[in-house]
Amino acid sequence: MKKKVSQKDIAQKVGVSTALVSYVLNNLKQGRISKAVAEKIKETARELNYRTNQIARSLKTNKTFTIGLIVADISNPFFSSLARVIEEEADKKDYTVIFGSSDESAQKSWKLINAFVDRQVDGLIIAPAENTEDNLAYLREHDIPFVLIDRYFPDLGTNRVSIDNYQAAYIAVEHLIAGGNKRPGLITYNTTLYNLTERKRGYLDALTDNNIVFEKNWSRELTTDNDKTGIENAVDDLLSSSKPVDSVLFASNILATTGLKYIHSLGIKVPGDLAIVSFDQMDASDLFYAPLTYLKQPIGEMGQAATRILLQNIEDEKKIEEIDMQAMLVIRSSTLPVNSIL
Amino acid sequence: MKKKVSQKDIAQKVGVSTALVSYVLNNLKQGRISKAVAEKIKETARELNYRTNQIARSLKTNKTFTIGLIVADISNPFFSSLARVIEEEADKKDYTVIFGSSDESAQKSWKLINAFVDRQVDGLIIAPAENTEDNLAYLREHDIPFVLIDRYFPDLGTNRVSIDNYQAAYIAVEHLIAGGNKRPGLITYNTTLYNLTERKRGYLDALTDNNIVFEKNWSRELTTDNDKTGIENAVDDLLSSSKPVDSVLFASNILATTGLKYIHSLGIKVPGDLAIVSFDQMDASDLFYAPLTYLKQPIGEMGQAATRILLQNIEDEKKIEEIDMQAMLVIRSSTLPVNSIL
DNA sequence: TAATTTTGTTTAATCGATTAAACAATTGCT
């Protein structure tokens, strides 16, 4: 095997010190170095296929040009789309991304953060799991820049990029009500994650503001592991009460996909028997006979903003940015007004 | 901010040399070190919240416990699912994954490989783009272990994990023919990537072996950028000839999703007017009135195998493994026999 | 011409860990 070429090798071949090699390859000390020597060094570097050892450089410069990305699950299309955008934005500034999935577990989260910090990442983009405030406090104490994405802790005042989930859920439910639905249900997760509590709050307030009295069995909160039977039971619950819901808001793409498959298998007519709105884009529903009305998150902009903020924090200013974006309600057949159906 | 704690800090506090600290923290020189000192060092490390600087360690040990993952597009569910598995397997052995999307471009691929190698990754898992044989030759020359996934170059004899694409396409087309279809079409990519040429070969051979003479306008090859109009035109082409196809095999999940949406919008009945088989699992079609018959790749096992082989190659043996797995034909309504429909 | 600047390059410390080799102090053996 070809063993790795170091600056020392170049220095020896050209007959100069390694300092000079370093200066030339980094275009430093511009006015000082003789053009001839500089050229010879560059040429030799090319010739030997020299590549700088980033590990060595990082040790000295204390900069790795690497950022860590922690999401709940990289195989979830929402997060993998974010990852794609983040990767691209990072790449533009020559940063590389290392990633990990927390599975919504505070413990895994902590493990990942440590693994990344041990690797001296320059910063992190995190979709934080529940009860990970201490993780963030740790990062803060150690002056490691980070940006939260999707969820956040309103009390912490950290960098963050998210949508206004209250508002999103609110308009979704208003839309359902406007369409003639009198008993909108909610299927969400049992969690204190802010994005989801906000979704629930938006749902409840939309009911109240429209003079609808919320009934306890209109809503179900599931474990975050997206257990299929759990979701199916929740659907059953909402539909089997004596006064079943006439519409549902699903609080995530996975809930909606799984729930919809089940609803479909039960032969329930959408939107006739049940109107449906979901969070997040999903290919899955484009082919359903009644494409779902959904809340579209601006994933591209979120990823770009998060990366921009992180890199700014890394490179210089320590200004904290809290960015709220708007989700867009994309109206399709799954919520066609009840009247227009009959 | 709390500045970082090094072994030196521990050494000073305890009053010993850094060598001793290193030995203790790595559980080396077991019999030699006095229990008391060892305990004190460990305790002080805990107390100071010491974390080892992996960059420094890597420089010395020439090992980063990092692997690079290069796929065509991390936001493609096929690849993000693979990524998830790889991440988990890697994590079990304390490896971290850095990733990048090549967009099927040899140039981006090369850029990514260099970025990763500069960061001294211990190895790579790659879904190689077209014309990247030289990239792989480079890795080989430099003794950097890698495993190809999904696609490979049969002449190179590298580590690889893939399915038998010829066989997969073959059984899919046989299934179409057995169902009464006489003019199966193919929508695939215009590429020399082995997995796709194999799919085409399987398609053609299945026709021949069943005494069906392939006609040129049964198949379309598209650019790998998954351009929507391109896909729609291809569907138009296959369906608009004087003797249109009666069934289609889509060579990827994206082609199938996009194609199916279009077919649906045209009001074409599946499988009545057109039977459909696609490669790869897609939520998207579960909700279609005729769930698609598809070729299911064993993503979990592929990811596990790839990671296992890579780590083995990294840690010791240099044995080359070429693994072919089987895709499973999952038969659903989109290919119900023509007769049973009429 | 002597003193000063400028130009071109080298020296050597450093980043934070690892680790072979050296060393000193005990302990064991005969």
Add this chain to the structure above:
DNA sequence: AGCAATTGTTTAATCGATTAAACAAAATTA
């Protein structure tokens, strides 16, 4: 007691780059 083996710890080199500071030679200035 005398020598070897064992135990406990330190010294110092090293990984590959960066970079402040030193130095020597050439060019400029007075």
